[in-house]
Amino acid sequence: MNSLERVLAALQNRSSDRPALLLNAGLYGARLTGAALKDHYRDPEVFAEGQIAVREAFQPDLLVSPFALAGLGAAFGSRLSESSRRPPNVAAFAADSAEAALRLPLPDVDSHPQVGYLRDSIRILAKRYAGEVPVIGLLASPLDLPPLIIGLEAWFDALLFQPETARALLDHLTPFFVALGRAMLHDGATALALTANLANRSILPAPVVERLGRPSLEQALAEIPGPVILHHGGCPLLPHLADFKGLPNTVGYVVDAGEDLAAARAALGPGPLLLGNLPGPTLGDLSPEDIGALCDRALSRRAADLQFILATCGADIPLDTPADRLEAIADRVHRAGRVEA
Amino acid sequence: MDRNFPQELLETIQKADRAGAQAVIDAWAVGRPFHRVIPELLSPTLETFGRLWASGKDGVSLAEGYVAAKVAEDVLSRVLLDASGDGTPRPSSKGPVLVGNVEDDFHPLGRKMVAAFLRADGWEVHDLGVDVGPAQFVDRAEETGARVIGASAMMFTTAKNVAKLREEIDRRGLGNRVQLAVGGAVFKLRPELVAAFGGDGTAASALEASALFARLARRASEARGEVPA
Numbered sequence: 001m002n003s004l005e006r007v008l009a010a011l012q013n014r015s016s017d018r019p020a021l022l023l024n025a026g027l028y029g030a031r032l033t034g035a036a037l038k039d040h041y042r043d044p045e046v047f048a049e050g051q052i053a054v055r056e057a058f059q060p061d062l063l064v065s066p067f068a069l070a071g072l073g074a075a076f077g078s079r080l081s082e083s084s085r086r087p088p089n090v091a092a093f094a095a096d097s098a099e100a101a102l103r104l105p106l107p108d109v110d111s112h113p114q115v116g117y118l119r120d121s122i123r124i125l126a127k128r129y130a131g132e133v134p135v136i137g138l139l140a141s142p143l144d145l146p147p148l149i150i151g152l153e154a155w156f157d158a159l160l161f162q163p164e165t166a167r168a169l170l171d172h173l174t175p176f177f178v179a180l181g182r183a184m185l186h187d188g189a190t191a192l193a194l195t196a197n198l199a200n201r202s203i204l205p206a207p208v209v210e211r212l213g214r215p216s217l218e219q220a221l222a223e224i225p226g227p228v229i230l231h232h233g234g235c236p237l238l239p240h241l242a243d244f245k246g247l248p249n250t251v252g253y254v255v256d257a258g259e260d261l262a263a264a265r266a267a268l269g270p271g272p273l274l275l276g277n278l279p280g281p282t283l284g285d286l287s288p289e290d291i292g293a294l295c296d297r298a299l300s301r302r303a304a305d306l307q308f309i310l311a312t313c314g315a316d317i318p319l320d321t322p323a324d325r326l327e328a329i330a331d332r333v334h335r336a337g338r339v340e341a
Numbered sequence: 342m343d344r345n346f347p348q349e350l351l352e353t354i355q356k357a358d359r360a361g362a363q364a365v366i367d368a369w370a371v372g373r374p375f376h377r378v379i380p381e382l383l384s385p386t387l388e389t390f391g392r393l394w395a396s397g398k399d400g401v402s403l404a405e406g407y408v409a410a411k412v413a414e415d416v417l418s419r420v421l422l423d424a425s426g427d428g429t430p431r432p433s434s435k436g437p438v439l440v441g442n443v444e445d446d447f448h449p450l451g452r453k454m455v456a457a458f459l460r461a462d463g464w465e466v467h468d469l470g471v472d473v474g475p476a477q478f479v480d481r482a483e484e485t486g487a488r489v490i491g492a493s494a495m496m497f498t499t500a501k502n503v504a505k506l507r508e509e510i511d512r513r514g515l516g517n518r519v520q521l522a523v524g525g526a527v528f529k530l531r532p533e534l535v536a537a538f539g540g541d542g543t544a545a546s547a548l549e550a551s552a553l554f555a556r557l558a559r560r561a562s563e564a565r566g567e568v569p570a
Contacts, residue, residue, distance in 0.1 A: 081445070081447055086496070086498040152448075152450045161357075161359060202403065204402055204403075204404045205355070205356070205357050206402075208404070315496060
């Protein structure tokens with residue numbers, strides 16, 4: 001069984017030889033290739049080489065496009081800060097308010113270099129691993145785009161104090177999100193994975209989530225002609241799964257590190273993929289034995305769950321994570337058996 | 342029946358209703374000197390809100406904390422405006438402190454909220470902004486006489502730069518005399534990193550920063566021989 005078959009089996013709630021594995025190791029590829037991050041996050045060939053190296057080293061069953069959401073802000077005119085240790089961040093925003101952002105033109109997904117970098121990364125990986133390994137296109141939901149364009153503070157101001165302007169900005173940005181999502185699928189992404197932090201009740205008050213967050217997410221996802229995986233994005237997801245359950249085209253949920261997988265499955269019910277719950281950003285602080293124990297616990301508790309995928313959560317696995325930590329994960333999942341349905 | 346103004350103000354914050362908060366404050370101020378608004382209305386309200394926030398119960402969102410900070414800023418601006426115009430006493434200062442995001446960190450929201458709550462509670466806050474290098478932090482601490490530096494970092498990767506700030510404080514022989522408060526999402530998730538990266542303390546929420554700074558400022562004063570240990 002190859003990785004694509006394994007992941008498709010999970011999607012279709014069928015038995016497979018073992019659970020699939022997702023590593024959020026877009027950044028980590030640069031460690032394996034030795035590429036400078038300024039090249040890794042600009043040149044799709046260099047990024048793809050990193051994912052190929054990750055695949056060869058740890059055999060994850062899904063590969064990812066760059067988890068470099070700040071680049072989407074840059075496509076609107078935000079200025080990036082580059083680093084030798086982490087993906088780019090937004091250092092200065094394209095506009096200072098939601099009102100000002102309404103006047104920004106939408107980047108052309110077919111010609112903008114920042115978007116082209118993301119898309120080309122997918123194209124290269126999809127071509128190389130066609131029929132063998134799924135490639136996940138990473139992007140931000142329309143709700144999570146404004147923090148990259150105007151900053152979180154200005155976006156809070158709009159969402160909380162100027163809801164009509166916030167609504168207008170979401171209407172303005174949704175076509176870009178839809179065009180990019182469709183383009184990524186066209187380029188060969190098997191599925192999209194996106195964050196929706198600004199629809200999470202740990203970030204926004206419940207009335208705003210209900211009035212604006214969930215409806216705008218629903219509207220945007222309905223226009224994506226392919227499978228979507230919702231990523232917790234650094235927020236707790238388990239207590240809020242009811243808000244996200246049943247969204248259009250949404251086939252899976254990545255919960256936060258340590259969140260109770262059984263409780264998450266109970267909240268979701270059968271049907272969607274459940275991904276988690278390893279702490280990607282802090283793997284380096286744990287011993288390989290501790291990581292093995294975490295994997296064993298997750299795998300044994302979800303042994304009968306054919307739609308469980310072992311995954312690292314949170315942001316990218318940091319560059320200085322020793323390789324034996326990832327080897328420990330790979331070893332455990334590759335040795336894991338599967339209970340037949 | 343007497344109105345329960347702190348409760349009313351708390352409810353407007355929880356509804357993210359900044360204008361409603363202003364209306365409650367205006368109603369409270371009828372027949373009262375406005376400079377008493379901080380100790381008599383704002384502080385008790387924020388203390389209750391802070392307890393709810395830190396407990397993680399009752400679904401307090403980050404945005405509600407943001408609204409609380411905005412309300413605190415609104416109140417403080419008005420108090421200062423009154424003080425500049427009619428001789429009403431200015432709030433007494435608890436002393437200078439610094440806040441900033443560590444080198445390579447560009448997530449300002451938490452830091453700004455901390456700054457707002459510190460100012461509302463009487464601290465003279467010097468906000469250094471984002472991406473502040475260790476030398477810049479310590480230079481400013483020496484210039485201003487700040488006894489506490491508040492360093493903010495959101496991600497694990499940038500939190501490591503707190504250790505560089507610790508080294509710079511110690512390298513200049515200011516250990517204990519300048520205390521290092523740290524905050525940000527990563528420290529909330531992993532409190533053990535506070536000590537691991539050389540922090541002297543952290544707070545469960547932005548609202549509890551003032552109490553933390555008070556403890557640390559006292560510790561710094563003791564190290565300087567300014568108060569009995």
